[in-house]
Amino acid sequence: MGHKTITISEEAYRALASLKRGKESFTDVILRLAKRRTKSTLLDYIRSLEPDEEFAEIMEDVVKERRRVRLRTPGL
Numbered sequence: 433m434g435h436k437t438i439t440i441s442e443e444a445y446r447a448l449a450s451l452k453r454g455k456e457s458f459t460d461v462i463l464r465l466a467k468r469r470t471k472s473t474l475l476d477y478i479r480s481l482e483p484d485e486e487f488a489e490i491m492e493d494v495v496k497e498r499r500r501v502r503l504r505t506p507g508l
Contacts, residue, residue: 453482 440448451461464480481487 448458448461451465452458453461456464468477468480
């Protein structure tokens, strides 16, 4: 695979560096961000997130609450 050199400002470099996850390369970050610009679903977005225990607990609570609540249609 070929490589290209690009010039970016210090501000852009710091912004890009702050978006790196773990051992991601700058190429990985750019490709991840570029893919976000394409049409995707909420599930695609959630799958792109790093694991988050707090978010998982909140989602479990939402699912439990939705199972508990029963919506009734008004009788005519």
